[in-house]
Amino acid sequence: MHSWIRSVGLLSISGVLFLPGSMVEAKTTQKSTQQYVQPVAHNVSQSKLTKEQAFSLASEFVKEWPSMNPVLSDSSFKSNEDTDSSPTWSFTWESSDNIDRRKPYFLLVEINANSGELINYSISHPSLLATKGKEPISLEKAQQVAEAFLRKHAGKKLSSISLKPTPVSDDRTALTSTEYYFTYQRQINGIPFPEDSITVKVSPNGTIVSYYFTWSEDLNFPPDSKKISLEEATKIFKESPFITLRYNVPYPKETEVTEPKLIYDYEKELAIDANTGKFLEKPASLISSSPNKRSPVVDKPLPPLHNGTPLTQAQVIELAKRLMPLKNWKLTQASYQKDIEEGVSWELSFEKKKQNDRFDTISLRIDAKSGNVLKYTLLPSDEEKMNEDTNKTPIAPEKLQKLAIDTVQRLAPYQAQSLYLDTVDHDDEPRYDGTMESSFEFQRYIHGIIVSEGASVYLDQKTGELLSFYSAISQDSFPQKLPTYLSLEEAKEKWLQQLEVKLTYQMNKEDNSEKKQQTSNSQPLTLTYTLQPSNQKNYTLDAVTGKWINFYTNKPVEVNRTEPEDLHKLPTDRQKALRIMYEYNAIELIDGEIKPKDPIKRGEMIKMLVAIISNVNYDDEFIPKKASFHDVPTSSPYFGAIEYALARGYISPSQNKTLQPEKPITRAELAESFTRALGYHSLAELPNLFVASATDTANVKEKGSISIVTALGIMETTNQSFKPDAPVTREEAAIYFQKFLEAYNKKAPEESLFIKSRY
Numbered sequence: 001m002h003s004w005i006r007s008v009g010l011l012s013i014s015g016v017l018f019l020p021g022s023m024v025e026a027k028t029t030q031k032s033t034q035q036y037v038q039p040v041a042h043n044v045s046q047s048k049l050t051k052e053q054a055f056s057l058a059s060e061f062v063k064e065w066p067s068m069n070p071v072l073s074d075s076s077f078k079s080n081e082d083t084d085s086s087p088t089w090s091f092t093w094e095s096s097d098n099i100d101r102r103k104p105y106f107l108l109v110e111i112n113a114n115s116g117e118l119i120n121y122s123i124s125h126p127s128l129l130a131t132k133g134k135e136p137i138s139l140e141k142a143q144q145v146a147e148a149f150l151r152k153h154a155g156k157k158l159s160s161i162s163l164k165p166t167p168v169s170d171d172r173t174a175l176t177s178t179e180y181y182f183t184y185q186r187q188i189n190g191i192p193f194p195e196d197s198i199t200v201k202v203s204p205n206g207t208i209v210s211y212y213f214t215w216s217e218d219l220n221f222p223p224d225s226k227k228i229s230l231e232e233a234t235k236i237f238k239e240s241p242f243i244t245l246r247y248n249v250p251y252p253k254e255t256e257v258t259e260p261k262l263i264y265d266y267e268k269e270l271a272i273d274a275n276t277g278k279f280l281e282k283p284a285s286l287i288s289s290s291p292n293k294r295s296p297v298v299d300k301p302l303p304p305l306h307n308g309t310p311l312t313q314a315q316v317i318e319l320a321k322r323l324m325p326l327k328n329w330k331l332t333q334a335s336y337q338k339d340i341e342e343g344v345s346w347e348l349s350f351e352k353k354k355q356n357d358r359f360d361t362i363s364l365r366i367d368a369k370s371g372n373v374l375k376y377t378l379l380p381s382d383e384e385k386m387n388e389d390t391n392k393t394p395i396a397p398e399k400l401q402k403l404a405i406d407t408v409q410r411l412a413p414y415q416a417q418s419l420y421l422d423t424v425d426h427d428d429e430p431r432y433d434g435t436m437e438s439s440f441e442f443q444r445y446i447h448g449i450i451v452s453e454g455a456s457v458y459l460d461q462k463t464g465e466l467l468s469f470y471s472a473i474s475q476d477s478f479p480q481k482l483p484t485y486l487s488l489e490e491a492k493e494k495w496l497q498q499l500e501v502k503l504t505y506q507m508n509k510e511d512n513s514e515k516k517q518q519t520s521n522s523q524p525l526t527l528t529y530t531l532q533p534s535n536q537k538n539y540t541l542d543a544v545t546g547k548w549i550n551f552y553t554n555k556p557v558e559v560n561r562t563e564p565e566d567l568h569k570l571p572t573d574r575q576k577a578l579r580i581m582y583e584y585n586a587i588e589l590i591d592g593e594i595k596p597k598d599p600i601k602r603g604e605m606i607k608m609l610v611a612i613i614s615n616v617n618y619d620d621e622f623i624p625k626k627a628s629f630h631d632v633p634t635s636s637p638y639f640g641a642i643e644y645a646l647a648r649g650y651i652s653p654s655q656n657k658t659l660q661p662e663k664p665i666t667r668a669e670l671a672e673s674f675t676r677a678l679g680y681h682s683l684a685e686l687p688n689l690f691v692a693s694a695t696d697t698a699n700v701k702e703k704g705s706i707s708i709v710t711a712l713g714i715m716e717t718t719n720q721s722f723k724p725d726a727p728v729t730r731e732e733a734a735i736y737f738q739k740f741l742e743a744y745n746k747k748a749p750e751e752s753l754f755i756k757s758r759y
Contacts, residue, residue, distance in 0.1 A: 044077050046079055046087050046113070047077065047087050047089065047113035047114070048113065048114045048115075049089065049111070049113050049114070049116060051075070051077070051089060053116070054089035054091075054111045054113060054116070055075070055089070055091060057111050057116055058089070058091045058109040058110075058111055061107065061109050061121060062093055062107060062109075065107060065123065068093070068095040068097070068098075068105055068107070068125065069095055069096045069097050070093035070094070070095065070096070070107060071093060071094055071095070071096045072091060072092070072093050073092050073093060073094045073106075074090070074091070074092040075089070075090065075091050075092070076089075076090045077089055077090070077113070078090065085214070085215070085216065085217065086112050086113060086114050086115065086217060087112075087113040087114065088110045088111060088112060088113055088119050088120075089110065089111045089113050090108070090109075090110045090111075090120075091108070091109050091110075091111075092106055092107070092108050092109075093106065093107040094106050094107075095125070098125075105124065105125040106122075106123075106124050106125075107122070107123050107124075108120065108121065108122040108123075109121055117153075117154070117156070117213070118153045118154070118211065118213065119212075119213045120211065120212050120213065121153075121208070121210060121211040121212075122209065122210040122211075123207070123208075123209050123210070124209070136174060136178055136204040136205075136745070137180075137202065137203075137204055137205060137206045138174075139174065139180060141206065142180040142182075142202040142206065143180070143182060143202075145202050145206050145208065146180075146182045146200040146202050146208070147182075149200060149208045149211065150184070150198065150200065153211070154198055154213065157186075157198065157215070160186055160187060160188070161184035161185060161186055161187065161197070161198060162184065162185050162187045162190075162192060173576075173579070173580050173583060175580070175584075175611070175612045175741060178204055179201055179202065179203055179204065179209070180201070180202045181199060181200075181201050182199070182200045182201075182202070183197050183198070183199045184197060184198045184199075184200075185197045186215065188221045188505065189224065191224060191503050191504065191505060191527070192502075192504050192505070193219075193221075193504065193505040193525070194504060195214070195216065195506075195507055196214055196215050196216055197214055198211070198212070198213050198214075198215075199211070199212045216523075218523060219523055219525055220523060220524045220525060221505060221525055222275070222524070222525065222526070222527050224274070224503075224527055226275050227274035227275055227503070227527055228272075228274060228275075228277045228529075230501060230503070230529075232277065233272050233274070233277075233501050233503075233529035234501045236272055236277060236529075237270075237272070237496075237501060237529075237531060238492070238496065240279070240283055241283050241488060241492075242266055242267055242270055242283055242492070242495075242531060243264045243265060243266045243267070243488070243491055243492060243495055243541075244264070244265055244266075244267060244284055244450070245262070245263075245264055245449060245450075245485070245488075245491075245543060246262075246263060246265065246449055246450040246451065246452070247260045247261070247262055247263070247446055247449055247450070247451045247452075247478065248260060248261045248262075248263045248265075248452070248540065248551065248554060249451060249452060249453065249474075250552055250553050250554050259477055259554070260446075260451070260477065260478055260554075261542055261543075261544075261549060261554045262449065262482075262483060262485055262542070262543040262544055263540045263541055263542060263543050263549070264486065264488075264491035264494075264495065264540070264541045264543050265540045265541070265551075266495050266499060266531060267283055267284060267531075268531075269281070270283055270530065270531060271506060271526075271528040271529065271530045272528060272529040272530075273526060273527070273528060274503060274526075274527040274528055274529055275527060280506075280526065280528065294420050294421065295420075296416075296417050296418065296419060296420055297405055297408050297409060297416045297417070297419040297420070297421070297442065298409055298413075298416050298417050299417065300417060301415075301416075301417050302409065302413035302414070302416055302417070303413065304370045304371055304372070304413060304414040305319060305323075305370065305371025305372065305413060305414070306319065306368075306369070306370060306371030307370075310344050310368035310369055311346060311366070311368045311369075311371065313334050313336070313346070316334070316346040316348065316366050316368070317331065317334065317348065319366065319371055320348055320364055320366065323373065323410065323411060324362070324364070324376070326350060326362070328352055329350040329351065329352045329362065330350060330351055330352065331348065331349070331350055332349045332350060332351050333347070333348065333349035334346065334347070334348050334349075335347045336368070337365070343367065343368070343369065343474065344367075344368040344369060345365050345366060345367050345368050345374055346364075346365070346366045346368055347363070347364070347365050348363070348364040348365075348366070349361065349362070349363050349364075350362040350363075350364075360378070360379065360380050361378075361379045362376070362377070362378055362379075363375070363376070363377045363379075364376055367414075367474075370414040371414070372411070372412040372413070372414045372471055372473060373411040373412055373469060373471060374470070374471055374472070375468075375469065375470050375471075376411070376466065376468060376469040376470075377467075377468045378465070378466065378467050378468065380435075392462045393462070394426075394436065394461040394462050395461060395462065395463075395464050397424075397426060397438075399464075400426075400438050400440075400459055400461065400464065401421070401424065401440065403459060403464050404421075404438075404440035404457040404459060405421065405440075407457050407459075407466060407469065408442060408455050408457060408471075411469055411471070412455055412471040412473060414473060415444075415473045415476060416473075418444050418445060418446055418451075418473075419442040419443070419444055419454060419455060419473070420442060420443055420444075420445055421440060421441075421442055422441045422442060422443035422454070423439075423440075423441040424438070424439070424440055424441075425438070425439045426438045426461065427439075427461075435460055435461075435467065436460070436461040436462060437458055437459070437460065437461065437467060438458070438459050438460075438461050439456065439457070439458050439459075440456070440457040440458075440459070441454065441455075441456050442454045442455040442456070442457075444473065446478045447478075447481070447482035448482075449482065453472045453473050453474065454471070454472065454473075455469070455470065455471040455472075455473070456468075456469065456470045456471075457469055483544050484544070485543040485544050486541075486543050486544075486546055490546070491541055491543065491546075494541055494546065495541060498533060498534055498535075498559060499531045499532065499533055499534065500531070500532050500533075500534055501529050501530070501531060501532075502529065502530055502531075502532045503527065503528070503529055504527075504528055504529075504530055505525045505526070505527055505528070506525060506526050506528045506530075507523070507525060507526075508523070508524055508525065508526055535559070537557060537559060538550060538551045538552055539551060539557045539559055561582075561583075562589060562592065564578075564582065564589055564592070564593055564594040565592050565593050566593040566594055566595070566596070567579065567594050570596060570731075573735075574596065574731055574734065574735065576738075577731075577734035577735050577737065577738050578594050578596060578730065578731065578734045580734065580737070580738075581604075581608055581730070581733070581734050581737065582594065584607075584608060584611040585607070585611075586604050586605070586607045586608035586611060587600065587604050587608075587730055594730065595730060596729065596730050596731035596734075597729050597730070597731065598729065598730055599664035599665075599727040599728065599729060599730075600664065600665060600727075600728055600729065600730045600732075600733040601661060601662050601663065601664060601665065602659065602660060602661050602662075602663055602664070602665045602669070603632075603636075603637075603638035603641075603642065603659075603661030603662065604638075604733075605665050605670060605673065605728075605733060606638065606641050606642055606645050606650070606651060606661070606673070607637075607638055607641040607642075608733075608737060609641075609645065609650060609673060609674075609677055609737075610641040610644050610645050610650070611641075612677075612737070612740075612741060612744065613648075613650070613677055613744070614644060627639065627643075628642075628643060628646055628653065628657065629642065629654065629657055629658055629659040629661075630657050630658055631658050631659055631660060631661065632659055632661055636661065638661045642659065642661065649676055649681065650673060650676045650677050651673065651676070652676075664727040664728070665727070665728055665733075666724060666725050666726065666727060666728070667715065667722060667723055667724055667725070667726050667727075667728055668697075668700055668702040668705075668706060668722075668724035668725065669702070670715070670728055670733070670736065671702055671705040671706045671708075671709045671715055671724075672684075672702045672705040674705070674709050674714055674715075674736075674740050675704075675705035675708050675709060676705075677740070677744070678708075678740075678743065678744060678747060679747070680705075680708050681705070683704070683708070684702075684704030684705045684707075684708055685704060686704065689704065690703060690704045690707035690708075691707070692706075692707070693706060693707045693710045693711070693717060693722070694706065694710070694717045694720050694721055694722035695720045695721060696721050696722055696723065696724065697722050697724055700724045702724065706722055706724065710722070712739075712743045713739060713743075714736060714739045714740050714743055715736055715739075
């Protein structure tokens with residue numbers, strides 16, 4: 001184990017930028033940066049700075065953007081009375097020249113109303129952020145820009161921040177225009193407090209496009225002199241069940257049923273009090289969550305409410321009226337929904353008019369395949385509830401529990417035999433409409449193993465009326481019997497190789513308002529040891545195979561990338577080019593080596609091409625209706641990339657619906673792929689437009705593409721010969737891709753609205 005604290009100056013990026021909208025309590029619309037109106041608001045008196053003083057500080061940032069011809073459009077004051085943060089003044093400028101509302105041009109500046117420090121800064125205008133064909137800024141240079149901005153505007157905090165570790169998954173070489181996010185965590189005596197941080201975003205051309213500052217005041221940081229050692233904390237974690245065995249159910253895809261996986265996942269919120277050596281909350285494994293000592297909602301499977309083709313509108317309305325007391329209720333909306341997580345469903349809305357023109361409303365979501373109710377919400381008239389007899393005796397807890405179980409059986413019978421009552425909570429404080437609520441949470445188990453699905457029932461304690469209901473029971477493709485899996489100790493050993501024990505400060509979770517009012521405003525923190533992954537990939541442990549898989553897709557993941565044994569033997573430029581191909585999973589190692597002289601496959605080239613252009617994790621997010629090629633099924637490692645490329649014209653469809661992804665790609669085929677990706681394919685197809693650039697391409701159908709890629713310097717001829725039918729080696733492909741990338745970046749639209757972000 002080693003310390004993870006690194007001072008400012010060491011390279012690292014991480015974090016997510018959150019830009020909360022300003023609470024506009026006093027708002028003005030302006031026509032000039034020099035004229036403004038003092039807002040009138042009851043809490044402005046809490047500010048040590050007047051609006052004029054704050055405006056003067058904020059206006060310094062406007063001077064850096066004279067070309068936008070700024071006009072002050074909004075100003076507001078935010079008191080932050082209910083938070084640990086200081087009050088803020090907020091100012092927004094817009095460009096007086098901007099006539100295209102689809103491309104907003106604004107500058108936002110927020111100033112600490114007490115100290116005058118910069119809290120929030122954001123500039124938005126695509127044309128100012130373009131690289132204009134130049135090579136995008138590097139990670140190292142972007143960090144230098146970010147830290148120069150920090151030294152200028154956060155100098156007082158500079159000694160109290162530290163860069164978070166760089167996620168390995170984002171440490172690949174940037175291919176196209178890339179925005180970099182740098183998150184600097186607050187630290188006290190070298191110990192991080194992750195809830196406070198400064199985040200800076202740098203554009204591809206080296207412009208600071210946003211800065212966000214989160215800093216809590218009046219915190220009580222306990223000393224670390226009495227803490228247990230790192231070795232002692234590590235021993236406590238090793239001896240505890242810090243991982244949980246459960247079934248992982250990924251999002252379904254339209255074209256395939258993704259099988260659930262039995263996994264061991266570590267408890268991310270688990271923390272040890274560094275002073276006492278005890279867990280702040282017991283590991284879930286120590287709290288009896290096994291259903292063995294309890295009974296399921298129903299002993300035997302119940303027939304589903306619907307079978308066969310999805311419910312029609314008429315059928316779902318009839319089913320809703322059968323399940324719910326909807327007499328005298330008017331249907332106001334019915335819509336058919338289709339999404340990844342819940343499949344096909346119907347959304348229904350009903351209303352019933354009450355006295356004084358008030359309405360009760362009901363919203364329903366019903367699974368179109370099984371008929372299970374996915375969501376039910378009753379929103380009664382506030383007046384009616386508040387006028388009920390407040391002295392009415394609540395229904396006995398055991399009767400409410402039986403009513404909750406009956407509700408699950410009635411509304412979600414499909415797979416109800418796998419649901420177990422998990423937690424019960426009887427509120428002792430009324431909600432907004434005066435209702436006293438009891439909640440019942442049902443957890444799903446298969447073979448005694450927890451599944452991240454279940455149901456929730458919320459009842460009125462006094463009437464037993466159903467207030468709301470939720471269910472998520474979509475997956476039924478579980479194995480007939482529990483497979484053989486790793487022991488807890490074996491799984492712990494594997495996880496400990498990927499986790500680090502780290503010392504951090506945490507905000508106390510207990511929220512006792514009365515105690516806070518009786519004591520000082522200073523909020524105590526707890527010094528804790530937590531488990532942190534050594535990299536930020538979304539992976540988990542397959543409990544059956546003992547291998548790492550993606551948490552969201554159940555696909556294999558290479559957590560610790562193997563260094564190719566033969567890569568260092570190559571010239572530096574070829575090492576770099578091949579490493580990029582390897583980093584983006586376009587090529588895999590063969591017996592631990594990169595094999596630069598081996599031919600590259602069609603599927604590998606398409607995968608790399610899409611990695612450059614898509615700027616997204618296409619393989620997990622692109623979900624076509626069906627496979628377009630017989631030899632590239634949904635299970636193929638090339639499936640997502642090939643479907644993405646086909647949909648965007650980077651490859652052409654095949655009459656016999658075959659692609660031969662494992663076949664070596666020829667030089668002519670590669671030239672055509674490059675031309676298509678650059679958007680020049682229509683030009684390349686024009687007859688007699690191009691003179692053959694080589695003696696052996698006159699009768700080749702890709703001769704137009706070959707002329708284009710050779711003219712752009714992407715591919716070459718040797719002694720006026722292009723060798724169109726020759727295969728392309730991995731080494732050659734890597735070099736060609738670098739040259740293609742240069743051409744692509746120069747051609748890319750300067751005002752692109754989408755730029756990839758790297759954290």
